[in-house]
Amino acid sequence: MAEFVLERVIAAPRQTVFALALDPGLHLRSMARYGETMIEAPDGGVFTEGSTVTWRARHFGIPFRLRTMVYDVDAPSGFRDRQLSGPFGAFLHVHVFEEHPTGTLLRDTVIFHSPLGPIGRLVDRVFLREYMRALIEERNDHLASEAEERGRTLPA
Structure with a gap:
């Protein structure tokens, strides 16, 4: 299994950060350069308990x-998502949102492994772990x- 943890403080209320993290539109905007689309969207247009989505x-x-x-x-406070089917042997993403003096501490824990046994483990170790880390960091930038933009546009 490959695993990494990312932490970032976002200058916005926890409720705002949490809600955006459950917004499929934010995910699509953050992954636009990869041509990511939703083949199956969650009911109601937002992720809730038990929502499923298929990405391409x-x-x-x-x-x-x-x-x-x-x-x-x-x-x-948080949620999890996991692969039901797709390219990984297994994939789990744990999202945690904690109060912080300057906003919200976002902590992402990602645990995954590629298929194909020893070859997959080598791929994970040599480059996929860092590639996945960069993808999650890019998503978190968005x-x-x-x-933070929503926080600046709210009335005082």
């Missing part, structure tokens, strides 16, 4: 489909930007 994207020039489910939703 291109990474390394290869088209992928990934079907995930959101669960353990505990507003505004999340922080949108959350």
Whole structure:
């Protein structure tokens, strides 16, 4: 299994950061350069307990489909999503949102492994772990930007 943890403080209220993290539109905006689209959207247009979504994207020039489910939703503290079907042998993403003196501490824990046994473990270790870390950081850049912009436009 490959694993990494990212932490970032976002200058916005926890409720705002949490809500944006459950917005499929934010995910699509953050992954636009990969041509990511939703083949199956969550009911009601936002992720809730038990929501499923199927994403289509291109990474390394290869088209992928990934079907995930959101669960353990505990507003505004966190939620999890995991692969139901797709390119990974297994994939789990734990999202945690904590109060912080300057806004919200966002903590992402990502645990995954590629298929194909020893070859997959080598791929994970050599480059996929860092590639996935960069993807989540890119997503979090968009999340922080949108959350902080919303904070600036709210009436005092």
